[in-house]
Amino acid sequence: MSTENVAASGFGADEQDRGRRFLSALASTGTIFILLLILWVWITILNPTFAEPGPFLAYLKRSAPLVILAAGAYFVLVSGNFDLSVGSLVTVMVVVAARLIEGEPSRTWPVILLLLVIGAVVGFANGFISTILRVPSFITTLGMLLILNGAVFWWTGGAPRGALSDNFRSIGRQGIEGIPWIEQLPWSVLLMFAIGAASVLLMRADFGRQLIATGDNERAARLSGVRVDRVRILAFVLSGVLAAVAGILLGGFGGVSAQVGKGLEFDAITACVLGGVVLGGGRGSVVAAMAGALTLEALFTWLNLQGISGALEDTVQGVIIIGAVGFAAYRLRGAR
Amino acid sequence: MSEQTLLQMEGIRKSFVGVEVLHGVDLDLRAGEIHAIVGENGAGKSTLMKTLAGVHAPDEGTIRIDGQEVSFHHPAAAQAAGVGIVYQEFNLLPDRNVAENIFIGREPVRAGIVDRRKMERETAALLEEVGEASFGPRTPVRWLSVAQQQVVEIVKARSLNARILVLDEPTAALAEGEVELLFTLVRRLQELGVGVLYISHRLREVFALSDRITVIKDGGVVKTLNTAETNQRELVNLMVGRELDGYFPERGAKDDLGDVRLKVSGLSTALLRDVSFEVRAGEIVGLAGLQGSGRTEIARAVFGADPIADGTVEIDGKAKRFKHPRQAVKAGLGFITEDRKAEGLALAQSISDNMLLAVRTVMPSRKRRSTPGLMTVKELAEVTELRARGPEQEVRFLSGGNQQKVVLSKWLETQPGILIFDEPTRGIDVGAKAGIHDLIRKLAKDGVAVLMISSELPELIGMSDRILVMHEGVLAGELPGGASEPQIMELATGSAEVAA
Missing domain, CATH: 3.40.50.300 (P-loop containing nucleotide triphosphate hydrolases)
Structure with missing residues (x-):
């Protein structure tokens, strides 16, 4: 076949050429990075202060929760499932935190621990029902979204009570002060990079390779010894825990309301799709998914600067998700 | 005309x-x-x-x-x-x-x-x-x-x-x-x-x-x-464009055979009834039969992919009942499936990821680094004579023969004691076929017990040391290597009166 540039046996000559391999990898998944760069430049042209350290860090800080959610969504998507429950899970986090902390700083850390456990438990439930009980994850997590929404409403009686403590809020708001040139390095940005790095390492490790192989071909993975149910459940757990982290950050940014997490599940999936993650599993990189989240946030910023109403955000997102999947389908057709 | x-x-x-x-x-x-x-x-x-x-x-x-x-x-x-x-x-x-x-x-x-x-x-x-x-x-x-x-x-x-x-x-x-x-x-x-x-x-x-x-x-x-x-x-x-002198590699000598590695007794499943056989180290046992006669079902049951109703499977003398293929892989079994694309490969993943998929499930990376004899992806490619651009190439771009070599590499890397081949050369061209036949024989010489399912009678006859023939879920009989096609077909179609 023409696609096989054949050496006598073993691998062709370009194996050693790491540079070229990197470039070709960039060409195949790199569209999103180019798009992100273009948007950054464009925004800077419209508003030159964007490129200054302060405003740029503010943008990263604003993006951090979505980037973290996108990483969570990636694990689930690449294994061939959906997690639609993360938005309402974020709301649960904020509402539960406010109610239990009641402004008392000493309760902050135990409550944070509890939130992470809640995230893991909800994720495990999603995973268990979707794999062992064979309910399609689209339905499981849609059901979970409704269950959590209802639970929040019932528990708060419509209006969230309580208050977050200052040290809880500082995670989303503050950072390391007194750094030259950028002045403050926000905790959320640090957390974002840490989670990003951890996600990349995880995807390179045995777990990640088994996860993506499961999403690509479940039967082949199982017959190779992969415990497919287990890796998929773990992906849901990761998604739940990362939703908890995002909830903690968002609690610091904004007020306590029953609306905090609304629609975030779709933002996260849009970000992944924008980054080239294929719905159905088996394709895409976690870095690209997170870059997709940064791109989405940049796009919202750009729309703002263009004076386009925030009300149109949903519409733009709809166009993006269809466009991105269409583009991917077109490219796959080209490759065939 | x-x-x-x-x-x-x-x-x-x-x-x-x-x-x-x-x-x-x-x-x-x-x-x-x-x-x-x-x-x-x-x-x-x-x-x-x-x-x-x-x-x-x-x-x-x-x-x-x-x-x-x-x-x-x-x-x-x-x-x-x-x-x-x-x-x-x-x-x-x-x-x-x-x-x-x-x-x-x-x-x-x-x-x-x-x-x-x-x-x-x-x-x-x-x-x-x-x-x-x-x-x-x-x-x-x-x-x-x-x-x-x-x-x-x-x-x-x-x-x-x-x-x-x-x-x-x-x-x-x-x-x-x-x-x-x-x-x-x-x-x-x-x-x-x-x-x-x-x-x-x-x-x-x-x-x-x-x-x-x-x-x-x-x-x-x-x-x-x-x-x-x-x-x-x-x-x-x-x-x-070249002279093929022998179609099949030479068989092993009788005294090359080692201990019994795989012993199946009274195996019954939804489709199988009371199947018993054994495979020794160094031996290639062919498994013949018509489509639907239960050949693949034997492989799947032994490998833990399908449930077993009755009977025992012994690996190296120890009774095992696998509930998940992973346990079989751990016990030293490998299964080269009939349908490469549906069951053998993750097509959108790289050659390297596919080659390492099985070993990753049974051996943590720390242990892999300290285990002697594990090959690198590059060495696997050389041993199987894979022809590809590089370890990062997606396997969907490879020809059938090269894809099969990737599947083989996946199992070689687990250092198996028993390999089950289901239609090892289906859809593979003549040149690559001979290469795969040589490799199977070489594995047997190195002490692997091989069970080989095939619909191609010349392949079965040319490769096997013994041939088991299935008919409607039952082992219809056993023939020595080099048996003739009519002998096999008689058993496979149920037209011979033979005691198993």
Whole structure:
């Protein structure tokens, strides 16, 4: 076949050429990075202060929760499932935190621990029902979204009570002060990079390779010894825990309301799709998914600067998700 | 046989992204002729057929049907001109019945409503025309065997008035007994004046069926021969361009055999009844049988992929009952599945990820680093003589033979004591086949116990030290290596009175 540039046996000559391999990898998944760069430049042209350290860090800080959610969504998507429950899970986090902390700083850390456990438990439930009980994850997590929404409403009686403590809020708001040139390095940005790095390492490790192989071909993975149910459940757990982290950050940014997490599940999936993650599993990189989240946030910023109403955000997102999947389908057709 | 030329293809050239894959191919087909096309994988057979079917437009060259020049820019145009193609993978809707599948998209209509009776009547007539009586127009396709589905595909092409019928590897998915039925059907079409282009890897079939043979190599025609005036050896030489001295590697000596590694006693599942056998270290045991006789079921049950109802499996003398393939992998088993794409490979992943998939499930990376004898991806590629661009290339871009080498590498890396091969060379070209045969024999020499399932009798006979034959879920008998094809077929069809 023409696609096989054949050496006598073993691998062709370009194996050693790491540079070229990197470039070709960039060409195949790199569209999103180019798009992100273009948007950054464009925004800077419209508003030159964007490129200054302060405003740029503010943008990263604003993006951090979505980037973290996108990483969570990636694990689930690449294994061939959906997690639609993360938005309402974020709301649960904020509402539960406010109610239990009641402004008392000493309760902050135990409550944070509890939130992470809640995230893991909800994720495990999603995973268990979707794999062992064979309910399609689209339905499981849609059901979970409704269950959590209802639970929040019932528990708060419509209006969230309580208050977050200052040290809880500082995670989303503050950072390391007194750094030259950028002045403050926000905790959320640090957390974002840490989670990003951890996600990349995880995807390179045995777990990640088994996860993506499961999403690509479940039967082949199982017959190779992969415990497919287990890796998929773990992906849901990761998604739940990362939703908890995002909830903690968002609690610091904004007020306590029953609306905090609304629609975030779709933002996260849009970000992944924008980054080239294929719905159905088996394709895409976690870095690209997170870059997709940064791109989405940049796009919202750009729309703002263009004076386009925030009300149109949903519409733009709809166009993006269809466009991105269409583009991917077109490219796959080209490759065939 | 009529001498009227039905189809004439001249100087067909086709390039993809600047690489020419067909270099001016000439081919002709007479009415009522069975014309076989043989060649290694990637030789250009499929591309040539796709230019005829209107899937790819040729860059240069002419196609004439009944002397009229035609050019197809869409498969429907080729269909309308009387070209029918039955691909390896069928295009049938499993939940619709035979008549609905045959008339899909062009259902006869009366008063705005599909005229089911007419549809079924015409389907019945078509089935009768080809002598098919084992199912009717109303049978849901899901109920049909692979062979019967193939008949539906052929009848469907026929119902579109196909006078030129292309069969792409039609016997790849069939068992030995079903092949004869297909031959009968093809000969029937021949009598009706249909010209058949028959693509196959299996030379025996080509000799049994065809009138002429065209050998294609590297995108060009090597030669067109009258079947009666050539032989298998000449054909193989034309295909690969080299003398193949022995088809199969030499068997091991009797005293090379080691201890019993795999012992199966009284194995029963939903499909199997009381199957017992053993495989020793250094031994290749062939497993023969018709499609559906339970060969693959044995492999799956032993490997923990399907539940076992009764019986025991012993690995190296220890009784095991695997609930998940992972336990089997841990115990030193490897399973090269029949369907590479559906069960062997994660197609969108890299060569390296596929090669390491199994070992990753049973050995943590820390331990891998300190385990002696584990090969690197590069070494695996050399051992299996894989031909690819590099370890990061996605396996979907590899040819069938190279894909199979990746699957093999995956199992070599787990350092297995027992390997089960299910159709190890299905859909693989002649050159790569010999390489895989050599590798299987070499593994056995190194002390691996090999169980090899195959529908290709020459392969079974040439490779196996012993041959087990399955018939309807029961072990019908055992034959020594080098047994004859009729001996195997007698057992497989249940026509011999043999005590197992």
